[in-house]
Amino acid sequence: MIDNGEIYTFNTIAIIGAGLMGASIAHAARKNNIARYIHVCETDMQHYKDAENLNIFDTVSTDISCVRDAEIVFLCIPPAKIIETGKRIIPLLKKHAILTDVGSTKAGFYEALSPFLTQDVWYVPGHPIAGTEESGPKAGFAELFDNKYVILTPHPDTSLKALDKVVLFWKMCHAKIEIMTDEEHDFALAVTSHLPHLIAYNLTYTALNVEKLRETEIVKFSASGFRDFTRIASSNPTMWSDIFLLNKKNVLEVLDFFEYGLAVLRQSIEEDNESKLHTIFSTVKDVRQKIIDAKQDTAKVNFGRE
Amino acid sequence: MIDNGEIYTFNTIAIIGAGLMGASIAHAARKNNIARYIHVCETDMQHYKDAENLNIFDTVSTDISCVRDAEIVFLCIPPAKIIETGKRIIPLLKKHAILTDVGSTKAGFYEALSPFLTQDVWYVPGHPIAGTEESGPKAGFAELFDNKYVILTPHPDTSLKALDKVVLFWKMCHAKIEIMTDEEHDFALAVTSHLPHLIAYNLTYTALNVEKLRETEIVKFSASGFRDFTRIASSNPTMWSDIFLLNKKNVLEVLDFFEYGLAVLRQSIEEDNESKLHTIFSTVKDVRQKIIDAKQDTAKVNFGRE
Numbered sequence: 257m258i259d260n261g262e263i264y265t266f267n268t269i270a271i272i273g274a275g276l277m278g279a280s281i282a283h284a285a286r287k288n289n290i291a292r293y294i295h296v297c298e299t300d301m302q303h304y305k306d307a308e309n310l311n312i313f314d315t316v317s318t319d320i321s322c323v324r325d326a327e328i329v330f331l332c333i334p335p336a337k338i339i340e341t342g343k344r345i346i347p348l349l350k351k352h353a354i355l356t357d358v359g360s361t362k363a364g365f366y367e368a369l370s371p372f373l374t375q376d377v378w379y380v381p382g383h384p385i386a387g388t389e390e391s392g393p394k395a396g397f398a399e400l401f402d403n404k405y406v407i408l409t410p411h412p413d414t415s416l417k418a419l420d421k422v423v424l425f426w427k428m429c430h431a432k433i434e435i436m437t438d439e440e441h442d443f444a445l446a447v448t449s450h451l452p453h454l455i456a457y458n459l460t461y462t463a464l465n466v467e468k469l470r471e472t473e474i475v476k477f478s479a480s481g482f483r484d485f486t487r488i489a490s491s492n493p494t495m496w497s498d499i500f501l502l503n504k505k506n507v508l509e510v511l512d513f514f515e516y517g518l519a520v521l522r523q524s525i526e527e528d529n530e531s532k533l534h535t536i537f538s539t540v541k542d543v544r545q546k547i548i549d550a551k552q553d554t555a556k557v558n559f560g561r562e
Numbered sequence: 563m564i565d566n567g568e569i570y571t572f573n574t575i576a577i578i579g580a581g582l583m584g585a586s587i588a589h590a591a592r593k594n595n596i597a598r599y600i601h602v603c604e605t606d607m608q609h610y611k612d613a614e615n616l617n618i619f620d621t622v623s624t625d626i627s628c629v630r631d632a633e634i635v636f637l638c639i640p641p642a643k644i645i646e647t648g649k650r651i652i653p654l655l656k657k658h659a660i661l662t663d664v665g666s667t668k669a670g671f672y673e674a675l676s677p678f679l680t681q682d683v684w685y686v687p688g689h690p691i692a693g694t695e696e697s698g699p700k701a702g703f704a705e706l707f708d709n710k711y712v713i714l715t716p717h718p719d720t721s722l723k724a725l726d727k728v729v730l731f732w733k734m735c736h737a738k739i740e741i742m743t744d745e746e747h748d749f750a751l752a753v754t755s756h757l758p759h760l761i762a763y764n765l766t767y768t769a770l771n772v773e774k775l776r777e778t779e780i781v782k783f784s785a786s787g788f789r790d791f792t793r794i795a796s797s798n799p800t801m802w803s804d805i806f807l808l809n810k811k812n813v814l815e816v817l818d819f820f821e822y823g824l825a826v827l828r829q830s831i832e833e834d835n836e837s838k839l840h841t842i843f844s845t846v847k848d849v850r851q852k853i854i855d856a857k858q859d860t861a862k863v864n865f866g867r868e
Contacts, residue, residue, distance in 0.1 A: 389850075405782070449783070455765055458820060461823045464846060474753050476852075477711055477713070484794060486846075490847045501834055501836060504834075513771055522814070525810055530803050537763055539767070543769065547789050
């Protein structure tokens, strides 16, 4: 595994799907000299061409058998396609190869794929908590995972060696690792990611409905608050439809919590209960500090950003 | 009005309240040589000291009579205090002086203050659609209003000369001017600013309630989506309690729209209606482009910002 003086931790990795995630993984693997050969499988023709022009992949192919030599295969496709694609890939893998993924939901994947695993091929489900609202190969960048959490949800029967390899890969991308069960993952993400996206979609949908009914143009006054929601609401529609349906149980449960809170706020407004509003707003202000303390964001104001 | 070779459009302006808005107005007036003398009235002692250290005010005072020489007085205080403070200031104003404000709601202010106006003193209500989640004098900066809308809601009886002076001031701060009625303003802002803030508060409140009930730490996985809401939800609690109560009628009306949309999304998830979800998400994605076209934001990804 020594080539031109470079020492690579992995000789060959394969990425299925050259979108934002797949391209960012390749960028990060190149930049940090993690893998010598990087193959990608991409069936969308525009993405295929864009991937070819990036100069980060050794081969770009529409053929899933590009996974044959890989030590790790990353499924970077919409979550609803992970099981089906995983089933096709596992039989092609070499001994000691590891299948992993970046899907935003996790429950059910391992159970569905485990009957197809052999004694020497492992599946380690994963999810980098990182992203932008952009899609496609050109949106990828090497620093996407810097100081971000990657949650891994390994099955108790999975070899620690396999888990360690996936951990090592992500650590070399400068990510932080968190291990939990897939059920824990899906609940936590329902709160911090899935519900916020659903709400962002709904806020923008609300503005559209109001504009239509009132025949007035109001979206242009979007400087305070609203535009941040529209940014979130411009994320990939296919991926997000998948996520809400795959994680339906948890999304509906946290939606119950959300509707409870909204009813409290509505009632406080209806009853002119200023002190109740002030108490709630002051309490939630502290959450911001927790996020800054956890280095998930900076205190820096960026509303006026260029 | 010529001093050290500089030509100033206004000799003296006064600002009531040295918070984010008041300090930013002073910064912008200094940077763009709009006013020769800038006085500020501030009664919070920490803000008073901070304002003194900024070197943008000629005088910092706790005495509201600092408005005596001003051609324009800016009320940069929480919206619930505008009427009460306006009543105290109007009798102190010199001939042809203009009172204006930056309150996030507008309806009712003019009606409440107009009985106190004399023939030569005008009140031109205003609202710069610009801000950050920061508060206090140190948060102010001169570029806050660059290319942002300032909505003015003048009364039909107000002198055009007075209106023109306020328009000129804001144009010199590089803002764009929009004239409408106070009722139109309050409805538009309920959609694009007040509802989004209420929802951001509620999303963060929801996460806190879930954490408490489940005794688990989930806020740390906030990279996707959630952290943008917590930034909005860390805005000034007093100001936002005021806004929701002052604009109660419109806030509750757009909240009805929001709850309708949420019910549609909930039902689509419950019924596994993927195509309905996909259609809504694709439609709202277009709103983002409208905002970028209106130069209210850039297409640039900034989730990974430092």
